[in-house]
Amino acid sequence: MAERVLVIGSGGREHALAWKLAQSPHVQQVLVAPGNAGTASCGKISNSAVNVSNHTILAQYCKDHNVALVVVGPEVPLAAGIVDDLTAAGVPCFGPSAKAAQLEASKSFSKSFMDRYGISTARWSSFTDPQEACSYIQGADFPALVVKASGLAAGKGVIVAKDKEEACQAVLDIMKDKAFGAAGDTVVVEELLEGEEVSCLCFSDGSTVAAMPPAQDHKRLLDGDKGPNTGGMGAYCPTPQVSGEMLQQIKTTVLQKTVDGMKEDGIPYVGVLYAGLMLTQQGPKVLEFNCRFGDPECQVSNHPPPK
Template sequence: MRVLIVGAGGREHAIAWKISQNEKVEKIFIAPGNAGAELLPKVENVNLSNNIDEYVKFAKENNIDLTFVGSEELLVAGIVDEFHKNGLKIFGPNKQAAILEGSKAYSKDFMKKYGIKTAVYEIFDNAEKAKEFLNNWKDFPVVVKASGLAAGKGVIIAQNLDEAIKAIDDIMIDEKFGNAGSQVVIEEFLDGVEASILSFTDSKIIVPLLSAKDHKKIGENETGLNTGGMGVISPNPYVTDEVFESFKNDIMNPTLKGIKAEGMDFEGVIFFGLMITEKGVYLLEYNMRLGDPETQAVLPLLENDLLELVEYSFDKKLSELNVIWKPLHACCVVGAAKGYPETYRKGDIITGIENASDNELVFIAGAKFENGKFKTNGGRVLNAVAFGETLDEAKKNAYKLLDKIKFDGMYFRKDIGRIK
């Protein structure tokens, strides 16, 4: 098999690492590329632009048997539809289904339509009307979201009216998140603990993977600006059997009902972003691809071959697959460049990656490989992933791995996996 992975981050490195373990795989291409390819056999970077036609052309000319899409922009733009038109096999949602991530406004209306448990909300495409609505809002904090794709950063929790009005100005007037802010969703703030549940679907069934807990804020104790994720643990200790049953009954099953009713037919991933509260389990959002950095913690715990899940999805036989997990905990800590998530440094030499032991993993996110050396080239530079029979052991091992790795200005949170 020849496989093309679309994306560039730590998630794509983790996907390539997992797929490369399949003996049938002869070659893996990553486009537009990830420096982690230097650490893997059979893997090669391909510098393709964000043009879908270019990906189609490459897949045809290089006899690609399967394309696995990691990043969200091209899914929302319709890469799956174009591959299907050209008779190419691709794993991911088509444009119709990808809008569940591409538009928070659409996804909230989908949740309401199919009785999926979610926060009370209103949608606005006019800044003045949004502010007028907020002037009558009594229960702060309130959540203001850019409706479109904003790299995981378009959600603002406003503690008071002034912050909420500023959020509207930032998103809709100043276009801080570009076109993603042409519509906003204003919704009630849910107090609780977040959980991520990645899942595979063949549109006949949804098969949930192991739960995870992301840490999104830049600062310890969940303070400061939102990021793409500063670390993650799996499984999530807050996802008890009772919580999981609530998720299945109130969120997963009605989502499947909605997918069928809307005529969505695809093979791919649904990521459920949940909030576990005293009032129950609520759905915050859908992502229609594997999460980052959740993938980096969840995939190494999967005993099954990843391509097995993909092939069962294409055959519409996911219901027949027994998904097996290693009896371990995983902890992933992100090493970020100084200044992230705002202006950050690039070009610092990274050392110590080669010191990872056999039971430790380093997934490259924002780095390049130049003159035989890894150098920083992004905000979230790398993911240090380690395991343990307990969560505490996994956390200890992840930080021990991170101690081996150095680059100037490296920042990481010291509380990843801390449980209240």
């Protein structure tokens, strides 16, 4: 029997998910909340005005409208526990729990997790005091530094500093001037990794992973990889930089290792796991984890994996 699916979100990512879900013979209708102009009326797809931030109202809406599955696009509702609340109300929901979403919602949490489970990443330290962070920066032996707001900052809370003075200023901007709000209550300072950046996403059921084709997202605002980081300036997929052999390596040493570690910690990871990686001379290293489909990666990933 064909079912009704609700997609949460309003971006190009959600449009791509709705478009793909609507192609399934198992899906009768796709609702998108709040949706956008592209999802307003498009065949099986239509927008919904339901309040997605009130999980009690949302759960009742799903029951009243016979929604068989909720697919969550953005990270903020995941970190707010939408999956936990809908699941508890008996509404099937695709995505990680709030605890599992900490892999994205707290860079400090994810970096500590990677260290504990031997997942390759940049050298780092986290701080809640700006003076301590600046002292660490002045004494760091890294050739270049990156300063990150630990919390959710819509992909923009990362500052690549050209020198230690700029790194200290970034700390002050984030922690004292609240450039990214409460997301910057804790900062992570780490070494700048050199190489090409790629995005490797997978589906996980909490135990196993199924890798998607790798994509490359361009984050810096200006041509020539200059300017501040954005939430993403476009992407393409698949990437010639990631061979089938390398993807298998990433699947084993990063994606599966992460899912195994979360399971070991009693926080099973179910949903889409996104690893942002730098292809360094020492091999792939994790820059960040996201707890959902990337946008714009989701829009370009309808391709067969590399041979």
